[in-house]
Structure formats: C-alpha cells, structure tokens
Amino acid sequence: MAAAPSRRPDAGAALSDEAYEALSVESATVVQRTSVWSRLARNWSVRIGGVLLALLVLIALAAPVLGTVDPALFDPGSRDLLPGAAGEIMTLEGETLKHTFLMGSDSFGRDIYSRVLYGARVSLVVGIACALLSITLGVLAGLSAGYIRWLDGPMMRVMDGLMAIPGILIAIALVTLWRASLLTVVIAIAIPEIPRVTRLVRSLVLSIREEPYVEAAISLGTPRYRIMFGHILPNTIAPLIVQGTYIAASAILVEAILSFLGVGLPSEIPTWGNIMAEGRVQFQQFPHNVLFPGIFLAVCVLAVNILGDGLRDTLDPKMAKRAG
Amino acid sequence: MLGFVLKRIASTIPVLLIVAVLVFLLLRLTPGDPAAIIAGDAASPENILRIREILGLEKPLPVQFGIWLMNLLQGDLGESYYFKMKVTSLIAQRLEPTIMLALVTIVITVLIAVPLGVIAAWRHGGWLDRMLMGFSVMGFSVPVFVLGYLLIWLVSIRLGWLPVQGYRSVAEGFGPFIQHLILPSITLSVIYIALIARVTRAAVSETLTEDYVRTARAKGLPELQVLMRHALANAAVPIVTVIGIGIALLIGGVVVTESVYGIPGLGRLTVDAVLARDFPTIQGVILFFSFLYVMINLLVDLSYLIFDPRIRY
Numbered sequence: 001m002a003a004a005p006s007r008r009p010d011a012g013a014a015l016s017d018e019a020y021e022a023l024s025v026e027s028a029t030v031v032q033r034t035s036v037w038s039r040l041a042r043n044w045s046v047r048i049g050g051v052l053l054a055l056l057v058l059i060a061l062a063a064p065v066l067g068t069v070d071p072a073l074f075d076p077g078s079r080d081l082l083p084g085a086a087g088e089i090m091t092l093e094g095e096t097l098k099h100t101f102l103m104g105s106d107s108f109g110r111d112i113y114s115r116v117l118y119g120a121r122v123s124l125v126v127g128i129a130c131a132l133l134s135i136t137l138g139v140l141a142g143l144s145a146g147y148i149r150w151l152d153g154p155m156m157r158v159m160d161g162l163m164a165i166p167g168i169l170i171a172i173a174l175v176t177l178w179r180a181s182l183l184t185v186v187i188a189i190a191i192p193e194i195p196r197v198t199r200l201v202r203s204l205v206l207s208i209r210e211e212p213y214v215e216a217a218i219s220l221g222t223p224r225y226r227i228m229f230g231h232i233l234p235n236t237i238a239p240l241i242v243q244g245t246y247i248a249a250s251a252i253l254v255e256a257i258l259s260f261l262g263v264g265l266p267s268e269i270p271t272w273g274n275i276m277a278e279g280r281v282q283f284q285q286f287p288h289n290v291l292f293p294g295i296f297l298a299v300c301v302l303a304v305n306i307l308g309d310g311l312r313d314t315l316d317p318k319m320a321k322r323a324g
Numbered sequence: 325m326l327g328f329v330l331k332r333i334a335s336t337i338p339v340l341l342i343v344a345v346l347v348f349l350l351l352r353l354t355p356g357d358p359a360a361i362i363a364g365d366a367a368s369p370e371n372i373l374r375i376r377e378i379l380g381l382e383k384p385l386p387v388q389f390g391i392w393l394m395n396l397l398q399g400d401l402g403e404s405y406y407f408k409m410k411v412t413s414l415i416a417q418r419l420e421p422t423i424m425l426a427l428v429t430i431v432i433t434v435l436i437a438v439p440l441g442v443i444a445a446w447r448h449g450g451w452l453d454r455m456l457m458g459f460s461v462m463g464f465s466v467p468v469f470v471l472g473y474l475l476i477w478l479v480s481i482r483l484g485w486l487p488v489q490g491y492r493s494v495a496e497g498f499g500p501f502i503q504h505l506i507l508p509s510i511t512l513s514v515i516y517i518a519l520i521a522r523v524t525r526a527a528v529s530e531t532l533t534e535d536y537v538r539t540a541r542a543k544g545l546p547e548l549q550v551l552m553r554h555a556l557a558n559a560a561v562p563i564v565t566v567i568g569i570g571i572a573l574l575i576g577g578v579v580v581t582e583s584v585y586g587i588p589g590l591g592r593l594t595v596d597a598v599l600a601r602d603f604p605t606i607q608g609v610i611l612f613f614s615f616l617y618v619m620i621n622l623l624v625d626l627s628y629l630i631f632d633p634r635i636r637y
Contacts (some may be wrong), residue, residue: 131398161342165614168576169594173606176598177361234415253467257580260469263598276469278582287477294470302465309461 016319022096036315045310048139052303060120060225065084068114072175083112083288103292106278115270116293123252123300130251131244134190138197143228146205154273156202159195167192171254175263185258185265189251200243204236217295249301256297272297325629332625338427344396345518350388361603362491364405371405401608406600413610415590422578422589424501428509429516429574430567431480437517438563441524442556445498449530454523463518467599468577472584489586511579516570523566527559534558552610556614568624575613 032216059066063280083104103112145155162170174188209232217227253314258264259273267274272293279289359375360367376382380391395402401411427625444453480488486507494502531537532555540550582591590609597605 024389152374155616156356158346159337159341160339161346163347164339164343164608164618166572166575166617168579169606169610169613172579173350173610174601176601176603176606177350223494249465256467257469257576261580261583261595261598263595277474280473283473283476287481290470290473291477292475294467298470301467302462305465306460 007037008259009076010309039312039314043310043314045306045313047310048096049303049305049307049310052299053307056120056303057124059117063114063117063121066081066117068117069111070276071110071115071118072268083292104286106275106289107282108278112275112289112292115275116272116296118270119272119275119293120296120300122182122265122269123255123297125182126189126255127248127252127304130190130193130255131185133186134193134247135197135240135244137190138194139201139236141194142201143233146202146209147224147228147232148315152202155198159198163195168254168257171258172261172263175258180258180263180265182265182269185255186251193247193250197240197243197247199286200239201236204239205232208232208235211246242308242312243318245304245311249304249308252297252301252304263304325416328629329626332622336622339618340615343611343618347610347614348392351603351607352385357530360406361601362402364600364602367405369425392521396611401611402601402604402606406597406602406607407605411604414593414605415608415612418588418590418593420493420589421587422504422582422591424494425508425512425578425581425587425589426507426574428502429512431522432509432513432514436513437557438524440517441521441563442528443552444521445527445555446526446533446551448530453525457526459521460518461516463520466514468511468515468580471514472508472581475507475511476584491587491589507548508581510588511584512574512581515573515577519570520563520566524559524563527562528555530533531555533556544618561628564624564627564631568621570590571617571620575617 145152170192171188178184257275259271260277275293276290359372363371444456494501540554579591
C-alpha cells in the first residue's frame with residue numbers, strides 16, 4: 001500500500017505565504033513518496049534473503065559448469081570418500097575421469113558435491129511450484145467464499161476440516177496413493193496449504209468488498225467477475241506475495257522431509273532429502289553425507305523465510321504488526 | 325457457561341465429520357481399485373474380494389461412506405493387511421512413545437519459550453530480544469532431521485553423553501527413559517519454542533502498554549509481580565491458543581523425529597506404513613492425529629474460561 005502522493009492543499013490560495021510554507025514543509029516530511037521497489041531495496045531482510053536466494057538460484061542454474069559431474073555417475077572405486085579426497089569417476093561411456101570429491105562421496109561412489117548442487121534445482125522448483133499452485137487455488141476458493149454468499153459457509157467448513165488434518169500427513173497419504181513424481185509431490189504438498197490462503201483471501205475480500213469503489217462499481221452494474229478480478233483481486237496481491245514466500249519455504253522443507261522418509265521423489269533424482277536419506281545409514285562413520293545437503297537445505301529455507309519477513313514488513317505492515 | 329461449553333463441544337462435530345469425508349474421499353478418488361490399494365502390494369485375490377465385500381464397493385458412494393463411518397464411530401479403523409492386525413491395536417501399541425515424546429517436548433517448550441518471550445517483551449529491542457527474534461527465524465528454517473543429526477553427532481557421538489538412538493519405556497526406570505528421550509525432545513522443541521516465544525513476546529508487549537500495568541508499577545509492586553500477575557496472566561489466551569495450533573507442527577515433527585532417533589511410536593509407524601504402502605494404517609493414523617488435534621484445540625478453547633474470566637458466552 002504505497003503512501004498517498006503529497007498534494008497541494010486546495011485552500012492554498014487562501015493561506016498566507018508563511019502558513020503555506022509551513023504546511024508544505026510539514027506535508028513533505030510526513031508524506032514521503034517512495035516507490036515499493038526503493039522501500040524493498042532499503043530493507044535489510046529483503047537484501048540478505050534476496051542475495052542468499054539469488055546465489056542459490058545461480059548455483060542451481062550454473063550447476064553444470066561449477067566443476068560438477070553428472071549426479072547419477074558413480075564409481076565403485078570411489079566409495080565413501082571424505083570431503084576433499086581425490087578419486088575417479090566413471091562416465092556413462094565407461095571412461096574413468098580424475099575427480100576431486102569436494103564434499104566426499106556416498107556409498108555408491110557418487111559425488112556429493114554434484115548431487116547437492118543439482119539438488120538445489122529440485123528444491124527451488126518445488127518451492128516455487130507449490131507456492132504458485134496453492135496461491136492460485138486458494139485465491140479462487142477465497143474469492144468465491146468471500147463474494148458468493150451461499151458458498152461461504154460450506155467452503156469454509158471444508159477448509160476447517162482440511163486444516164484439522166496435519167499437513168504433512170495429507171502429503172504423505174497422497175504421495176502413497178499416487179506414487180511419487182515431481183508433479184504428484186508438488187500437488188500433495190500444495191493441497192494442505194490451500195486453506196490458509198483461502199482464509200487470508202476471504203478475510204481480505206470481506207473488508208475490501210465494503211470499500212466505496214466496490215460499491216460504486218456494483219451500482220454501475222459492473223459484472224461480478226470483473227469486480228472480483230478487476231477491483232478486489234489486485235488489492236490482495238501484497239499479502240499474497242508474503243504468504244507465497246512462506247509457503248515456498250515450508251514446501252521446500254516438506255519435500256525434503258518426504259524424500260528423507262523415503263516416500264518423496266524417486267531416489268535416482270538428486271534431492272537434498274534423498275541424499276540425506278541415503279547417507280543416514282552410515283551417518284556415524286560419514287556424517288558429511290547428511291551434513292552438507294542439510295546445511296544447503298537450512299540456508300535455502302532460511303533465505304526464503306528472511307526474504308518473507310522483509311517482504312511482510314515492507315508490503316504488508318498490518319500483518320507485520322500482528323506477527324509481532 | 326455450560327451453554328458455551330456445550331456449544332463449543334458440539335462445534336467439533338462438523339469439523340470431525342468433514343475430516344472423515346476428506347479422508348474417505350482420499351482413497352475413493354484415487355484411480356484404481358480401493359480394495360486392491362487397501363490389501364496392499366502382496367494381496368491374494370481372495371483378500372481383495374473379502375475387502376470388496378467389507379467396504380461394500382458395489383454400493384453407491386454415500387452408502388459406502390455410511391458403512392465406513394459406522395465402523396469408525398464404533399472405533400473400528402479397519403485392518404492392516406501388512407501388519408496383520410487391527411489398526412486400532414496397532415495404534416494403541418505405538419502410542420506410549422509418541423505421547424511421552426510430545427509431553428516432554430511441550431514441557432521443555434513452555435519452560436523455555438514463555439520466560440524468553442516475557443523477558444524479550446520486557447526488554448523490547450534489547451540484545452536478548454534481538455537474539456530471540458533471530459533464533460526464531462532460524463528455528464523455523466532448520467529442518468528437524470538436520471538438527472536431529474547435528475545433535476546426535478555432537479552430543480552422542482562426539483561427546484558421548486547420551487545414547488545415540490532408541491527408546492526406553494518409563495516402566496524400565498526414569499533414568500534410561502529420560503536419557504533416551506531428552507535429545508529427541510530438544511530437537512522437536514526448537515521450532516515450537518520459536519513459535520511460542522514469538523507469540524509470548526508479542527502478546528506480553530501488548531499487555532505491558534495497558535493502564536493496569538502502569539497502575540501496578542505506580543503503586544510500587546515488584547517488577548516480577550507486574551510481569552507475571554499483570555502482563556503475562558492477561559496475555560495467556562493468545563499464548564495458549566498458539567500452543568494448541570502448534571500441536572499440528574508437533575505432529576509433523578514427531579513423524580520425522582521418531583525416524584531420526586529410532587523411536588517406535590506412531591510417527592515411525594506412519595513411515596513404516598508408507599514404505600509398505602499399507603493404506604489402512606496410514607488412514608488410521610491420519611484420523612487419530614486429526615481427532616487428537618481437534619480435541620486438544622477444544623480443550624484450549626475451554627481453557628479460556630480459566631485464563632480469561634471475562635469470557636462468558
């Protein structure tokens with residue numbers, strides 16, 4: 001919600017020059033016109049979270065040129081190497097390459113460093129996809145509940161029920177029933193997030209619906225869908241961006257948990273959770289198998305959460321106050 | 325007041341009913357034969373036929389739901405063909421470790437989070453306040469299993485202070501029991517502490533600005549008494565509410581923590597059931613946890629009557 005632009009008072013002509021001067025100075029200091037972007041750029045949480053996240057995105061995109069090998073490659077001669085050890089890796093063509101295992105290797109002789117870097121891709125994609133999906137569905141449900149009166153009761157009761165089931169259990173059950181793939185994992189993680197978005201959108205709609213400009217639009221005979229999507233939806237965007245960031249952070253965590261428990265993405269896909277799941281068996285002798293992906297996971301979620309806090313403070317001051 | 329209690333108890337019925345519908349639909353809307361899914365991967369054709377009969381699969385969907393719900397209301401969660409026993413007895417068997425883990429976690433959380441939150445609110449903007457806010461962002465971000473392995477590595481392997489994994493029942497003595505449970509509980513409590521401390525801080529900050537706090541200070545009450553009797557007591561409702569909502573977080577955490585520490589509770593059962601694709605057990609655990617969650621939040625709502633005598637409906 002940007003601050004209103006300072007405006008010369010209409011009664012200006014009636015004021016003495018001195019009084020006008022005083023008024024304009026005051027309004028200039030009180031009402032500062034700053035764009036959302038410059039406020040975001042000045043917020044330290046946005047800066048730190050944004051830079052960390054940008055770095056991770058860069059790592060994920062540039063994974064092939066960062067000294068990695070194909071994350072699926074393995075070499076029986078290079079099993080359980082410690083971080084920094086030199087060894088060999090066999091390519092698909094059967095050639096053996098010299099390779100330094102920066103983060104060691106796992107019990108198949110795969111390069112942890114390569115797997116962790118490629119794992120960033122999966123986590124980021126899952127985070128973004130889950131946020132987009134649950135926001136989209138939540139917005140549709142919330143708009144309808146907030147605007148179509150007879151739908152409100154039934155819709156919110158269903159959401160209450162959905163919220164009473166622990167989210168991770170819904171995800172686990174869905175993944176079990178559907179067999180895990182990238183698509184099913186994203187859907188299974190997104191579904192339990194929908195009620196929160198729906199509630200948020202509904203409460204925003206209920207307050208925006210009473211605004212004079214919506215009343216004006218209704219009295220002008222604007223069709224319902226145009227009021228919903230043209231007048232109400234744009235005003236829910238700031239809180240939704242904040243909510244979406246938090247959903248992304250939680251989705252990245254849940255995906256890692258599913259993989260770690262062995263019910264997430266198939267084990268041949270390198271995800272941070274999968275690397276840890278494979279490493280946990282030998283955790284006592286070779287903790288690096290679990291610790292390196294764990295650190296990346298924690299930093300990634302931390303970055304998204306910090307970014308979310310910063311976005312909340314700049315975009316959605318009301319929510320920032322509620323969260324303390 | 326009795327009216328409020330009854331009304332609040334009655335209000336859980338529609339929620340539980342919708343939970344039941346959702347869980348029921350989970351299986352029915354999945355492509356494939358529900359009987360085959362329930363029987364599991366290693367099912368014999370006779371088994372599948374028998375389950376088909378029990379579920380009444382040839383009847384219309386609402387009738388199927390009716391049959392299923394009647395069984396549910398009689399405490400029958402079906403049979404696990406993988407574990408070859410009733411789901412209810414399976415849950416009963418695995419209940420103790422999970423309840424103990426949750427209880428110790430809640431005790432640790434409340435003992436740490438509430439004082440931290442009060443002090444942070446009291447010294448608003450001070451170093452402890454800023455550290456707590458930093459810690460709470462971290463607490464929300466570090467995954468339970470990463471933290472669990474870090475703690476095992478540090479405390480159990482490096483320092484050798486505590487056993488690495490496993491569970492001992494209280495019946496085997498309190499010493500071994502708490503030695504095995506303390507690390508899992510600390511692991512699980514971190515995210516919960518982050519949540520509760522944050523809410524305590526916000527709620528107490530608000531009550532500290534009230535007139536009655538100023539009056540209490542003005543009449544010379546010791547600061548501790550002002551904080552506890554006036555500020556914290558009036559902030560109890562939001563704190564207790566979040567403790568209740570946080571149970572959902574705890575349930576998710578239990579599944580992971582029990583796997584990391586090798587605790588044979590409901591969380592471990594869930595994972596075993598998923599790996600065996602044993603749907604009746606998964607369904608039973610979901611229903612059980614959701615029921616627990618709704619009931620705990622019912623108790624939380626009823627506790628408002630104690631914490632805030634102004635609430636009279």
